[in-house]
Amino acid sequence: MAGAQGPWYDAFGPGYVQRAFERAALADSKTKFVLNEAQTERDDEVGLAVRAGLLRLVDELQHAGVRLQAVGLQGHLQPRYPHDPARFVDFVHALAERKVEIYITEFDVRDDTFPDDVATRDAIIADTAEKFLNNVLRVPAVKTVIAWELADNYSFYTDAAKKKDPLSQRLPRPLPFDADMQKKPLWFAMARAFRNAKKA
Numbered sequence: 170m171a172g173a174q175g176p177w178y179d180a181f182g183p184g185y186v187q188r189a190f191e192r193a194a195l196a197d198s199k200t201k202f203v204l205n206e207a208q209t210e211r212d213d214e215v216g217l218a219v220r221a222g223l224l225r226l227v228d229e230l231q232h233a234g235v236r237l238q239a240v241g242l243q244g245h246l247q248p249r250y251p252h253d254p255a256r257f258v259d260f261v262h263a264l265a266e267r268k269v270e271i272y273i274t275e276f277d278v279r280d281d282t283f284p285d286d287v288a289t290r291d292a293i294i295a296d297t298a299e300k301f302l303n304n305v306l307r308v309p310a311v312k313t314v315i316a317w318e319l320a321d322n323y324s325f326y327t328d329a330a331k332k333k334d335p336l337s338q339r340l341p342r343p344l345p346f347d348a349d350m351q352k353k354p355l356w357f358a359m360a361r362a363f364r365n366a367k368k369a
Contacts, residue, residue, distance in 0.1 A: 278294040316344060
């Protein structure tokens, strides 16, 4: 089915990722090469398929001798979808067994299914993030957590909400700082998770 795998797959076929890594390595032999993927935190048909496909792709790249030092897992936590912490950490361990570093990239918490009240919403966002990070940071191969922007007003969720309704009073709050660059409960939750990981 055209378009099912994405435009790059449709244009170049299933080997395009390997070719991209090989050609990039020819241009730069010192850069750390990272494969970044989305939707792995979802414990539904989509997420499970992405996990299996990602593990298979890492195996194929390594078998072909491609230089791959790290795998990024886009951490867009979306509570509208199921998430099983035990199954997710099993998947992260499976990646770690392939001797790659693991990065949580684009980390944020989608809050459109949470209550409107800001304090309540911020508390649920923080709790969601802290539980996720406490779980995943138990895996020593997880080396980095990168937020998808830092302040709410820069979030792509905020941009999408404003496009949908320019007058909306309920704007997303998915990031560690608010629009005035003040620390939110999410910031403190992330800091606690990082401290807990250091003690482990």
